[in-house]
Amino acid sequence: MSGTFVGMPAFPRAAREAVRDTTLRGNLRHATRTIRDKRARAVAELDDWAALREAGKQIKDHTLRHLDRYLVQVEEAVTAAGGTVHWAADADEANEIVARLVEETGESEVVKVKSMATQEIALNEALEARGVHAYETDLAELIVQLGKDRPSHILVPAIHRNRGEIRDIFRSEMSEWGRPAPENLTDTPAELAEAARLHLREKFLRAKVGISGANFVVAETGTLVVVESEGNGRMCLTLPETLISVVGIEKIVPRWQDLEVFLQTLPRSSTAERMNPYTSMWTGTTDEDGPRTFHLVLLDNGRTDTLADEVGRQALRCIRCSACLNVCPVYERAGGHAYGSVYPGPIGAILSPQLRGTGSEIDASLPYASSLCGACYEVCPVAIDIPEVLVHLRERVVQGGPAVRGGNRVVLKPAKGHAAERAAMRAAQWAFTRPGALRAGQRLASRTRRLHPRTLPGPGRAWSGSRDLPAVPAEPFRDWWQRTRGGKDGAK
Amino acid sequence: MSSRERVLGRVRRALADVPADARPYEEAVARDYLREHGQRSVAETVDLLAENLADYRAIVHRCAEEELPGLLARLLSAHGSRTVVVPPGLPAQWTAAADVTLVQDLAASTAPELDEVDSVVTGCAVAVAETGTIVLDGSPDQGRRRITLVPDHHVCVVRVPDQVVPSVPRALERLDPARPLTWISGPSATSDIELDRVEGVHGPRTLEVVLLGGS
Numbered sequence: 001m002s003g004t005f006v007g008m009p010a011f012p013r014a015a016r017e018a019v020r021d022t023t024l025r026g027n028l029r030h031a032t033r034t035i036r037d038k039r040a041r042a043v044a045e046l047d048d049w050a051a052l053r054e055a056g057k058q059i060k061d062h063t064l065r066h067l068d069r070y071l072v073q074v075e076e077a078v079t080a081a082g083g084t085v086h087w088a089a090d091a092d093e094a095n096e097i098v099a100r101l102v103e104e105t106g107e108s109e110v111v112k113v114k115s116m117a118t119q120e121i122a123l124n125e126a127l128e129a130r131g132v133h134a135y136e137t138d139l140a141e142l143i144v145q146l147g148k149d150r151p152s153h154i155l156v157p158a159i160h161r162n163r164g165e166i167r168d169i170f171r172s173e174m175s176e177w178g179r180p181a182p183e184n185l186t187d188t189p190a191e192l193a194e195a196a197r198l199h200l201r202e203k204f205l206r207a208k209v210g211i212s213g214a215n216f217v218v219a220e221t222g223t224l225v226v227v228e229s230e231g232n233g234r235m236c237l238t239l240p241e242t243l244i245s246v247v248g249i250e251k252i253v254p255r256w257q258d259l260e261v262f263l264q265t266l267p268r269s270s271t272a273e274r275m276n277p278y279t280s281m282w283t284g285t286t287d288e289d290g291p292r293t294f295h296l297v298l299l300d301n302g303r304t305d306t307l308a309d310e311v312g313r314q315a316l317r318c319i320r321c322s323a324c325l326n327v328c329p330v331y332e333r334a335g336g337h338a339y340g341s342v343y344p345g346p347i348g349a350i351l352s353p354q355l356r357g358t359g360s361e362i363d364a365s366l367p368y369a370s371s372l373c374g375a376c377y378e379v380c381p382v383a384i385d386i387p388e389v390l391v392h393l394r395e396r397v398v399q400g401g402p403a404v405r406g407g408n409r410v411v412l413k414p415a416k417g418h419a420a421e422r423a424a425m426r427a428a429q430w431a432f433t434r435p436g437a438l439r440a441g442q443r444l445a446s447r448t449r450r451l452h453p454r455t456l457p458g459p460g461r462a463w464s465g466s467r468d469l470p471a472v473p474a475e476p477f478r479d480w481w482q483r484t485r486g487g488k489d490g491a492k
Numbered sequence: 493m494s495s496r497e498r499v500l501g502r503v504r505r506a507l508a509d510v511p512a513d514a515r516p517y518e519e520a521v522a523r524d525y526l527r528e529h530g531q532r533s534v535a536e537t538v539d540l541l542a543e544n545l546a547d548y549r550a551i552v553h554r555c556a557e558e559e560l561p562g563l564l565a566r567l568l569s570a571h572g573s574r575t576v577v578v579p580p581g582l583p584a585q586w587t588a589a590a591d592v593t594l595v596q597d598l599a600a601s602t603a604p605e606l607d608e609v610d611s612v613v614t615g616c617a618v619a620v621a622e623t624g625t626i627v628l629d630g631s632p633d634q635g636r637r638r639i640t641l642v643p644d645h646h647v648c649v650v651r652v653p654d655q656v657v658p659s660v661p662r663a664l665e666r667l668d669p670a671r672p673l674t675w676i677s678g679p680s681a682t683s684d685i686e687l688d689r690v691e692g693v694h695g696p697r698t699l700e701v702v703l704l705g706g707s
């Protein structure tokens with residue numbers, strides 16, 4: 001996985017910086033609390049939620065267990081429907097395939113709909129190096145791209161930006177990329193959305209190549225599914241002549257009928273809606289409707305290494321709903337950037353170290369970026385036991401042991417005494433000494449006793465280094481919000 | 493070795509520890525969930541559709557077959573539309589009373605041309621009551637996907653109760669995956685700015701749904 005943010009400090013240091021930033025904390029807290037209450041209501045509407053969750057888990061487990069067979073079935077079905085299938089063992093291969101496909105069209109611009117997989121492989125940067133400019137078209141991704149920033153949430157990548165900041169970014173940056181922001185742009189969300197609509201429309205209307213990911217790929221039919229809200233996905237999927245979809249090999253579901261589970265659990269878990277505004281489904285190409293050429297790039301990039309780990313492989317069930325981020329007390333305080341990966345929050349803490357290995361400081365520290373409160377497991381619509389995987393990965397960091405990297409069996413050395421271990425221990429201190437983080441996890445005592453890190457160093461040592469942590473900033477969020485929300489002065 | 497062989501080989505090695513599982517797909521997944529939520533009469537299902545459509549800011553109308561041309565004429569005029577794109581299989585009498593220029597849905601027309609059109613009128617394949625969703629499948633009365641995307645005003649006619657299903661599982665049973673499908677639940681929206689919902693980003697900012705027939 002090449003999506004490591006270059007120069008990213010290990011989790012505890014990054015988290016500490018984030019906590020000092022009151023704006024960031026305020027934005028995050030408002031956002032995650034709003035969405036988690038809404039999610040709870042959306043889920044409560046379905047009295048068979050537990051059964052849907054269990055079915056989702058079983059469908060994904062069954063697929064992973066027979067993944068070789070289903071991959072071949074996807075290839076056959078997509079090919080039969082007029083698409084072309086490519087296989088990429090790692091990020092470089094995937095980027096090379098996509099760059100070549102774009103070059104073959106003769107275009108130097110592509111429009112993109114938000115996709116975790118293409119962020120993970122740093123596709124935009126790879127295309128830029130080949131002279132191809134990729135325009136992000138999701139509003140939040142646009143904010144991130146214009147602000148030369150990094151996404152901080154799976155679903156709402158600009159969750160760390162408030163409206164005043166967004167207006168400033170639009171005013172100063174839009175003109176460099178195309179249609180400038182209107183002269184008198186204010187910071188009301190409706191006006192900001194309108195500015196984005198106008199800015200992006202000219203790009204959609206002339207786009208010849210679209211790039212997407214997919215939420216699901218149905219093996220028996222070769223159907224791809226993209227779930228979205230704004231309509232930028234539909235634009236990218238239907239207006240261009242060529243469509244290239246980069247999809248992780250874990251996105252497969254065996255049958256058409258399986259969508260009936262995920263189309264109920266995904267929107268309610270992610271945006272807390274009964275259904276998201278737009279869902280597109282396409283199977284290969286359709287005569288005279290939509291792209292004439294369709295390419296599917298099947299991406300491994302560490303997924304098979306993850307599949308080789310009996311405990312860790314459950315992370316591949318993830319449908320990227322982001323519910324676990326919104327309930328995580330550590331995420332709420334640290335923010336998405338501290339996780340040093342396109343996958344933040346609890347899922348990032350178990351996915352990144354598996355996709356990338358635990359060789360770097362940031363990846364070794366991620367399994368400790370949690371208080372093991374278990375809230376993430378409870379909301380997960382595919383029942384990934386994130387605390388269980390975290391404890392397992394902690395053991396691996398500290399004790400080493402067998403693992404698979406790049407398809408090869410290796411024996412990891414214990415991190416003991418290395419920089420990685422120190423980073424990991426600091427992360428543990430950080431997570432365990434956030435009083436709020438612990439308070440939010442009242443189930444901690446009962447549920448996670450068995451999961452408590454057997455491998456943490458003596459409590460005295462582990463818990464003591466925290467005294468220099470900055471106190472929580474003095475201005476309570478409520479006051480901050482009242483002070484800045486109505487104000488037109490962009491006060492922070 | 494090709495990347496295809498490499499990836500498939502890695503998958504097989506990764507699963508080497510997994511005990512052979514001969515259980516077929518049918519047994520591997522317990523489908524203990526409901527096919528639909530709650531018990532409703534046909535009329536109640538249509539009411540729920542109307543309620544959920546409105547909840548996500550679609551504008552809902554009801555009318556009988558003979559009232560449709562008049563209603564569509566009123567909706568288009570109220571929106572100030574002068575040009576309306578129509579799919580080839582849309583019944584001609586539906587738009588007969590409207591004082592608008594009809595634009596045909598042609599393979600040759602370009603996205604910038606469509607961007608000049610004020611409205612689009614279509615039928616639908618299926619509507620889902622529990623979620624307030626309409627689904628288009630590119631049939632002749634629905635047209636190419638882009639005609640319901642680029643114009644800013646979409647009027648979608650749903651035949652009730654025939655095209656209404658209670659739930660997502662029931663909808664999938666009726667749909668053909670080989671067709672390009674678009675599921676629409678309210679006008680396009682974003683919550684990307686401080687999680688405030690704003691209607692209308694790139695898709696049509698106004699979605700009107702006409703429930704046709706029934707009583």
Ligand code: SF4
Binds near residue numbers: 318380
């Ligand atoms: S781990 Fe579960 S809750 Fe978290 S994003 Fe993935 S599916 Fe959603």
